[in-house]
Amino acid sequence: MKEEKILQLLNENARMSLAEMALRAEMAENEAEAAIQSLEKSGVIRGYKPILNEAELGENKVKALIEVRVTPRREGGFDQVAQRIARYPEVTDLFLVSGSFDLLLTVEGNSLNEVASFVSAKLSTIEGVLSTSTAFLLKKYKESGRIMQNDEEYKRLKICP
Amino acid sequence: MKNINDSKSVRRPLVADHIKSLPKSGIRAFFDLVNTMDDVISLGVGEPDFTTPWTIRETGIFSLEKGHTSYTSNLGTIALRREVCRYVRQNYNVEYSPENECIITIGVSEALDIAMRALLNPGDEVIYTEPCFVSYPAEVRMAHGVPVPVETYVDDAFALDPARLREKITPRSRVLLLNFPCNPTGAVMSREKLLEVAEIAIENDLVVITDEIYSELLYEGEHVSIASLPGMRERTIFLHGFSKAFAMTGWRVGYACGPHEIIDAMMKVHQYAIMCASTTSQEAALEALRNGEKSMLEMRESYRERRNLMVSGFNRIGLDCLLPKGAFYTFPSIRSTGLSSTEFAEKLLKAERVAVVPGPAFGACGEGFVRCCYASSVEDILEAIERIDRFVKSLKK
């Protein structure tokens, strides 16, 4: 229950001060801190990162979503192939999915070429990988619940009955 | 030739007496001042800080896309009335017929107005609890009624004391107007107290208007509608709307449910004065009842958290504050500062740029209190408490 509340608050803003978190979760600061530490230790929390709008950074990194079909191994199923793929630092996210392909991954590189050569030289040559289909990302509208477009400021009345 | 625009040609008062004598809210000047100031942290609003949930907004947009731009039936669309009656049955335990016991209005504001006009003969008395929503006494006067406040006190957690209600009853008493959870105090009524109030209403043949606009925003305990108590349905008008729970203040849509005879009378006023509530808003409201509950519960959870934050903040800095069980207002006492509510609000605004609403805006017995709304961001609430702390300390020097 307490951990659930802490996770909800971290999800809202992982940089929330301990003081605010404690007030909002109705617990002492050291309690909140202990709850976070235990979540980190147990591996529920694997890290924290900002949600970026790269367009405003003027960054030219290239990202692609790649669908991969694989033949499951006799022992280990999809896990062995997936874990192999996961070790590449180019791969930022990786999921086993239902549907007409098996693995869905996001890959990041400094240029189109870099991503393309990762796919052709590394990914598709891994044993068990049958085929890949690459979709380069063109524009981001929303990530982790945050919409990228800035809405025009909308002013409410400051005071009303 | 005599100029017909000559002021001398106007010999009678331009404005009706009962409107002329309506007090312009005494803190109007204060409101105007706040609205012209920049970088104010305002705890003075009376509406959600959320935008209407997307599924509701999208339904409104879709309604326009489909070209649903004509009048609806006077009572409102039958689809919405059916859904409202289902919602009221499920959540408030009273059964109304969508055919003739439910009317969709332009918010609870209009519902209040047409209820008063439908019920009151000139001189009839309407008993209502104070501190209360600013419109109540004015609504009564505009319908040629006589507003009779019954005070509620911090010692009762601002619930209505049935004994005090009894004292206010006269042969001209006609209506009892209730609002729990209450704006501005956040007070609620226990089932026991409500049963006593119901008994008094029956004994004295009062019609009860119950404004339950904040009823979803209840953080502890059960909400009991007086309409659901024995013998009350036939003498109660149940008012509710979408403004608060579904963050739809600007859509202007609400409803009234009640016995057929009363709804019929309200419908006459509504038909001639209003025609019907906005079609777009009615279709959006239908979506709110069908698919808005999850968003509503999320908003409520967020209010609950902020309520606790604000109340503990006030008590920490030495302003006594009850934990209100409903709505989104706290009503801390500022008596310990030695200032009047209005002085407190004005000085605080000037010194620290925090806006709160002086208690007497909601009735004379609100003196000694200010209303602070926690439908504000957590950062603003924390910052406001800090500024108020600094302000209160500066008074002691």
Ligand SMILES: Cc1ncc(COP(=O)(O)O)c(C=O)c1O
């Ligand atoms: C107690 C109470 N009743 C009615 C209203 C008006 O609601 P609506 O937006 O439905 O007209 C308010 C708004 O502040 C209120 O606080």
